Amino acid sequence: MKRPANKTQMRHIILLVLTVAYVLLSFLAPLLMPNDPNHASLADAKQGPSAEFPWGTDWLGRCVLSRVLAGAPVSILSALAIVGLTLVTGSAVGITCGYFGGKVDSILMRVVDIFLAFPGMVLALAVAGMLGKGLNNAVIALVATGWPPYARLMRGQVLTLKEENYIHAAKLNGQTTVSILFLHILPNALRPVIVTASLSIGGTILALAGLSFLGLGPQPPVAEWGSMLSDGRGLMQQHPWIVLFPGLAILLTSILFNLLGDSVRDVLDPHDSHNLFQKTQRKRIL
Amino acid sequence: MKKSTVTILALLLALSLLVACGATESQVTDDSSAAASSETAENLGVAEGRKDFILGVYNFSKLDPADAYNGWGTIRYGIGETLFNLNDSLEVVPVLVTEVELSADHMTWTLQLRDDVKFHNGKTMDGRAVQDSLERLVARNERAASDLKISSITADGYSVAISTTDPNPTLLNSLCDPYACIIDAAADDGSVDFNQYPVGTGPYSVKTYVEDVSATLEPFADYWGGTPASQSITVKAISDVDTLALAMQNGEIDAAYGLSYDTLDLFSQDERFVISQAATTRVYMLYFNLEHDFMSDPDFRRAVCMAVDKESYASVLLNGAGTATKSAFPSALSYGDDSKMTDVPDYDPEGARTLLAESGYADTNGDGFIEKAGKKVSLRIVTYGRTGLPQSAQALQSALQDIGIAATYEQFESIDTVLKAGDFDICAYAYVTTPTGDPLSYLSFTTGTGKGANYGHYSNPEVDSLLRDLSREFDTDKRSDLATKIQQIVTSDCSYSYLFHLNMFMVTKKGVTGIQQSPVDYYQITARTALQ
Numbered sequence: 001m002k003r004p005a006n007k008t009q010m011r012h013i014i015l016l017v018l019t020v021a022y023v024l025l026s027f028l029a030p031l032l033m034p035n036d037p038n039h040a041s042l043a044d045a046k047q048g049p050s051a052e053f054p055w056g057t058d059w060l061g062r063c064v065l066s067r068v069l070a071g072a073p074v075s076i077l078s079a080l081a082i083v084g085l086t087l088v089t090g091s092a093v094g095i096t097c098g099y100f101g102g103k104v105d106s107i108l109m110r111v112v113d114i115f116l117a118f119p120g121m122v123l124a125l126a127v128a129g130m131l132g133k134g135l136n137n138a139v140i141a142l143v144a145t146g147w148p149p150y151a152r153l154m155r156g157q158v159l160t161l162k163e164e165n166y167i168h169a170a171k172l173n174g175q176t177t178v179s180i181l182f183l184h185i186l187p188n189a190l191r192p193v194i195v196t197a198s199l200s201i202g203g204t205i206l207a208l209a210g211l212s213f214l215g216l217g218p219q220p221p222v223a224e225w226g227s228m229l230s231d232g233r234g235l236m237q238q239h240p241w242i243v244l245f246p247g248l249a250i251l252l253t254s255i256l257f258n259l260l261g262d263s264v265r266d267v268l269d270p271h272d273s274h275n276l277f278q279k280t281q282r283k284r285i286l
Numbered sequence: 287m288k289k290s291t292v293t294i295l296a297l298l299l300a301l302s303l304l305v306a307c308g309a310t311e312s313q314v315t316d317d318s319s320a321a322a323s324s325e326t327a328e329n330l331g332v333a334e335g336r337k338d339f340i341l342g343v344y345n346f347s348k349l350d351p352a353d354a355y356n357g358w359g360t361i362r363y364g365i366g367e368t369l370f371n372l373n374d375s376l377e378v379v380p381v382l383v384t385e386v387e388l389s390a391d392h393m394t395w396t397l398q399l400r401d402d403v404k405f406h407n408g409k410t411m412d413g414r415a416v417q418d419s420l421e422r423l424v425a426r427n428e429r430a431a432s433d434l435k436i437s438s439i440t441a442d443g444y445s446v447a448i449s450t451t452d453p454n455p456t457l458l459n460s461l462c463d464p465y466a467c468i469i470d471a472a473a474d475d476g477s478v479d480f481n482q483y484p485v486g487t488g489p490y491s492v493k494t495y496v497e498d499v500s501a502t503l504e505p506f507a508d509y510w511g512g513t514p515a516s517q518s519i520t521v522k523a524i525s526d527v528d529t530l531a532l533a534m535q536n537g538e539i540d541a542a543y544g545l546s547y548d549t550l551d552l553f554s555q556d557e558r559f560v561i562s563q564a565a566t567t568r569v570y571m572l573y574f575n576l577e578h579d580f581m582s583d584p585d586f587r588r589a590v591c592m593a594v595d596k597e598s599y600a601s602v603l604l605n606g607a608g609t610a611t612k613s614a615f616p617s618a619l620s621y622g623d624d625s626k627m628t629d630v631p632d633y634d635p636e637g638a639r640t641l642l643a644e645s646g647y648a649d650t651n652g653d654g655f656i657e658k659a660g661k662k663v664s665l666r667i668v669t670y671g672r673t674g675l676p677q678s679a680q681a682l683q684s685a686l687q688d689i690g691i692a693a694t695y696e697q698f699e700s701i702d703t704v705l706k707a708g709d710f711d712i713c714a715y716a717y718v719t720t721p722t723g724d725p726l727s728y729l730s731f732t733t734g735t736g737k738g739a740n741y742g743h744y745s746n747p748e749v750d751s752l753l754r755d756l757s758r759e760f761d762t763d764k765r766s767d768l769a770t771k772i773q774q775i776v777t778s779d780c781s782y783s784y785l786f787h788l789n790m791f792m793v794t795k796k797g798v799t800g801i802q803q804s805p806v807d808y809y810q811i812t813a814r815t816a817l818q
Contacts, residue, residue: 038687039688040680042598045603060680215697234549
């Protein structure tokens with residue numbers, strides 16, 4: 001029974017290393033660019049891959065490889081920021097609702113219900129449309145529409161945890177609410193939230209690329225994978241490399257983050273466990 | 287591992303959805319033919335199952351000719367006609383008229399109408415009907431009123447006498463403008479919306495109109511020019527130009543207007559299609575907001591103009607479908623002679639840098655962008671979606687960056703509100719400069735003080751006075767000289783910049799007759815349009 005757990009952990013470690021390396025690489029990407037990603041040269045427009053432009057050039061004569069690299073930090077860091085912000089916001093609302101209950105709980109949970117009643121992407125489109133174009137607004141739109149699932153999840157966790165004996169003990173001990181929340185409840189409630197967050201990074205990268213494909217993301221000349229796809233789709237038949245490489249970048253990145261999300265879940269939610277605590281914990285999650 | 291395989295498949299699906307995003311629009315009104323065509327993309331025979339002719343257009347129009355530019359749709363779709371047409375050399379030729387007479391004082395035009403023209407509702411088009419139509423137009427359309435300068439109209443049988451407030455040498459040209467499409471004004475009694483179901487005299491009438499989606503047209507049996515060739519015509523809105531190209535490729539539509547220039551290569555290499563091209567008078571130009579900081583400086587504007595590589599824009603961005611220009615009018619016209627535009631700078635980025643430095647612009651803080659008197663130069667470039675404009679504007683943004691000018695770029699669905707609010711520094715804009723075969727309307731509308739399309743707020747008493755002269759001059763050579771002079775003045779201090787003229791093109795299936803790209807961009811469907 002021990003081997004599968006090891007296998008899961010091995011896989012997790014490999015993926016984690018890969019992902020960390022990938023994120024670091026995306027930080028360094030601007031240093032690896034062979035050309036200025038925003039330099040247009042109409043004489044070089046729509047050229048196929050060559051030594052000077054390894055992935056060819058787009059309709060304005062800009063180096064596709066350099067633009068894909070330049071787009072890496074934009075896409076990946078924004079996605080991480082979105083997931084981080086939704087996690088924090090959602091968790092804060094969830095803890096408040098779960099621990100204090102009462103009217104605050106009812107009102108906030110109805111708000112959550114309203115948000116969850118709409119398809120996320122449609123809502124994000126509407127918010128981004130209202131805020132206007134730009135990367136910051138796209139991030140705000142995705143955060144504003146992405147927090148409710150975390151709030152609901154966190155609230156459920158807190159509701160069960162706050163009846164635990166050790167919480168009662170802490171209260172009797174005279175600990176302040178803040179320290180109870182942060183020292184006792186949060187660490188124990190965080191696990192399923194982390195799993196959800198790590199599973200959603202891949203989707204967030206796609207959502208961001210989707211918004212920017214529709215023109216609501218970063219504005220030209222900023223390189224972003226979604227808008228590169230959108231710009232180049234008219235040339236897809238004649239000059240496929242203009243969309244192929246940004247498309248592959250989106251594909252690979254979201255696959256990597258999804259696999260990582262899967263393995264985070266497997267590790268934090270082990271199928272075999274000799275540990276009574278983990279077993280009970282798992283039941284609660286489910 | 288199974289789980290990750292599923293993940294990969296799901297991602298692939300999601301990605302393909304993302305890529306296909308732009309392709310969803312055409313599906314909105316889809317009928318069975320679209321489903322069939324996807325299976326037999328190679329075989330255009332799918333069209334044989336249909337009796338109707340389908341025209342795909344990227345800019346589907348409303349149809350009340352008196353409203354804004356909606357008349358373009360009325361004329362293009364063969365629903366209405368004007369009293370006169372422009373031929374391929376942009377000369378006025380009579381259509382619904384047999385004789386024209388101008389009074390000795392140049393103030394009254396008497397038109398003799400054809401007596402066999404009927405409206406779609408069966409009513410005969412007589413002098414009274416033309417009078418009502420034109421009076422309705424002038425009351426509703428400011429541009430028409432200022433072009434036509436009509437003081438009164440009288441009708442007598444099949445004759446109409448139009449008197450003008452001033453001698454108006456371009457009256458007949460203006461009557462070719464789509465706004466002057468003759469409709470049965472009496473039928474506009476509130477029972478139908480003329481923007482959807484106008485009553486005209488053209489070979490086709492509107493059977494069903496779905497806003498922003500499509501119009502189905504049926505042949506008008508009593509058409510004066512003979513029985514129309516098609517049993518039914520559908521004009522379909524496909525606003526995404528890539529979708530439009532795909533619809534054409536897989537045989538879903540029989541003709542396409544407004545395709546991207548990049549697709550020229552695709553269709554010219556494909557035997558199933560015919561490309562018809564024509565040089566038009568549509569000019570791609572730059573509006574400069576002359577009231578904003580920096581843009582109000584003639585030297586700065588000159589530097590901006592020197593950064594623009596017009597030749598490359600025309601050959602690369604438009605895939606060769608453009609001709610670089612210095613003048614607002616194509617060189618085929620006497621008032622479009624580039625050699626007379628001596629003050630228009632050539633492409634010279636080095637010169638632009640020097641000029642900026644000499645005029646006190648310098649990068650003092652080392653951020654790569656210039657400042658003047660401690661204020662960073664930052665321009666806002668705006669444009670809209672017409673093919674070639676976003677490309678030109680982004681190329682301009684990049685070119686400006688190369689000479690040290692920071693600029694943002696934004697594309698709008700509808701640019702007019704932005705322009706009217708003055709919320710821009712540079713706007714890339716496409717304008718049909720001689721819609722009626724005469725330079726006056728364009729020059730007056732864009733360069734006359736306070737005029738409707740003078741978005742840069744250009745104001746010059748000398749130009750205003752020349753425009754007045756132009757509006758009264760009947761001699762063709764003198765008109766040409768005046769038009770040239772006005773362009774020389776507005777380009778001398780780079781208040782306007784003209785980039786290139788456009789060759790429009792239309793792609794049709796082989797075997798389609800009676801529809802082709804006209805140099806006058808508003809003639810499309812005719813009585814002979816059909817799929818053989």
